[in-house]
Amino acid sequence: MKIAILGFGSVGRGIARIVAERETGLVITAVADSKSGCIDNNGLNPLEVIRAKEETGLCGKKGVTPEYIIKNADYDALVEVTPTNAETGEPSLGFIKLALSTGKHVVTSNKGPVALNYDELSHIAREKEVQFKYEATVCGAIPIIQTLQYGLAGNKVKKLYGVFNGTCNYILTRMADERLTYKQALLEARELGYAEADPKYDVEGIDAAIKLVILANTIFGMKKRLEDVEITGICSLTSEAIELAEADELTIRLIGEIDNERGTLRVSPRVIPKDHTLVVQDTLNAVTIETDLAGEVTLIGRGAGSIETASAIISDLSFISNCHDRSS
């Protein structure tokens, strides 16, 4: 199956490297970053494109735009891994719409368009009989979407809750283990590259809330927006609060929660027993799905990172290529 990659940052390059090194059955015919692009309908050499990007900062020729590639390159699936914009979803929303409308499958790691416009995008995909996949948008490498859509098919999900943000989990782990203050732990997370220079998006619970909105709208058929989520972040937590919890063998974690029966979404710091399955260490994510037939199912894994995100993208592509690729 032929793929075109939009966005050639660490995730885009991670995907190219996997395609170069493994038997995936995938051929990259086009790549674009924000300034340049390249097309070879017979297949690009992924390692050469990576080298060009790392040496010159450009993956191809200036003037070869994402729009040009979407319209002109020969590909079956568009891999859309441009930087995310949670407020408007642009420019990736436009790229995804354009590719779906021209009858191409789309795989994305972009939370914005999925959280904001899933109904419209899935409608276009259905009409054009193509696939729109977004496993990488929620919990990185954890196959949560696949599990909910296929693995637990036939079950009624009552509740779904867990740790959706690795940065917050790292900060809370360090506050508990080393008695660090919130500020010290945040600083450490920044130094290790786990937190952005502006950590607001993570520590205020917005990132976790967007993931809940994606699951609520795409899996449970709700019509939620970010404003519908009751959000409390971890910024006001004190080391004394964690100390009080620890005295009773408890700790504190930032928990995202979808109550499918009540139709409510909530992100908040919660007191939880230290030996609870969801108390994972460092930057890990963990999600428990409460179902009527299967009982509780918990998934634990890495929620961020370029190779982890690439893993989710490759998994979506393999699914399309195995189940839906009309060319094969």
Place this chain on the structure above:
Amino acid sequence: MKLEIRDTPGQLVAALKPISDLGGNIKSVIHERDPLNDSGFLDVRILLEMPEGKIRTLTDSLKEQGVNVLRINEERLLIRKSVILIGHLLHTDLSDTVDKIDNTGFAEVGELSMIMPSLNEPTSAKMTIISENLTNLERAMNILKDIAEEKNILIVEPLEDF
């Protein structure tokens, strides 16, 4: 519960011991000597809190001690929920916060432990609310949430069902 114990030294302590051994909490002990009663036995009334389902074990072990359980009345199930509060708890009148729960008549603050930080830093406290049933506990929690919003206090609730 009302007990009948032998009127000899050490018997009262022997009767109370199984309660604490089973994790119970004695709220009051009323033990009056009746001058007209010379049976050599003494009636004792005890108000206590026990973990759910332990009452039967308690009566069994009391019988082993030679204590007669005359009556168990008003068995009330107590539900508790502990939350952590973070904010300027003292500056926002902590006793008022506690009173507002205690004055409901259907719930009370059972426990409160606090860690005082340096001046002007927010205080952290663990508060346990006790009530007879889940509905009233939730009602008390909602009152606490309203107070917290008004006083700008963060409530960290337990993850349900653990």
